[in-house]
Amino acid sequence: MGDVSVVEREMGLSPEALSSRMTELEAKVLELEARLPEDRVSIVVFSGELDRVLAAFVIATGAAAMGQQVSMFFTFWGYNAIRRARRLSGKSLMQKMMALMSPRSTKGMPVSKMNFFGIGAKMLRAMMKQKNVSSIEELQQLAAELGVKFVACEMSRDVMGISEQELREGLESGGVAAFLADALKSRSTVFI
């Protein structure tokens, strides 16, 4: 009891007041802990070129290997990175035109510079192979095996009229809130 009276005398707090302060602080700490970022990385893949998508998948697989939870959000040209076929039925005229001008699959992705009607992309792939760098397709497969979450933007899918049969399997569908829900918990967010 001697200790309590010392506390009371020195701090001007009764044991009851002290205990309620502690409870208050504990609740605050829990609240703050819940708001701390997780071991998580979010990546927006907006671009659809081989070099840029490669960067996205290198970061994704690297982060996953380091033990981070990784979410990749594919939107607009980023759809090039998750396409596996081309279907024209069910598309409007403009959607058909867009589909015809977009690559059928990752294999047809251009490079962002020096593409020269696809020759540049073929050269880059050959050079990467020579240096034993994994291809986009291999990195995608690895990302999926490492548990990377793939989310396809519903709004741009709708605008471009892309059907599910045109896309790779294992995709989740979501919008800006789905992206932000992960990004806000992430230590790092990358936009490519």
Next chain:
Amino acid sequence: MGGIHEKMDFDKELDARGLSCPMPLVKARMELNALAAGQVLKVVATDKGSVADFKGWSDAAAAVELVAQETEAEGENTVFVHYLRKVS
């Protein structure tokens, strides 16, 4: 940490020769998944960037500890040897 010439103990060895970024990390992660906490994985890589990569990994993640890194000559090539301990 280079230049540790006494023989390091390890539980598993990963040959990452010829692989480039990010594959040494990815393969090492897959091997570590199969190890128990406390066990050590030896990674032999030819990718020069792997030195900074494994350092960065152990700095960023509490689950992995970089015990030692060595540079060795292997014929005409230089290999980078990393010892990773799975902490948890």
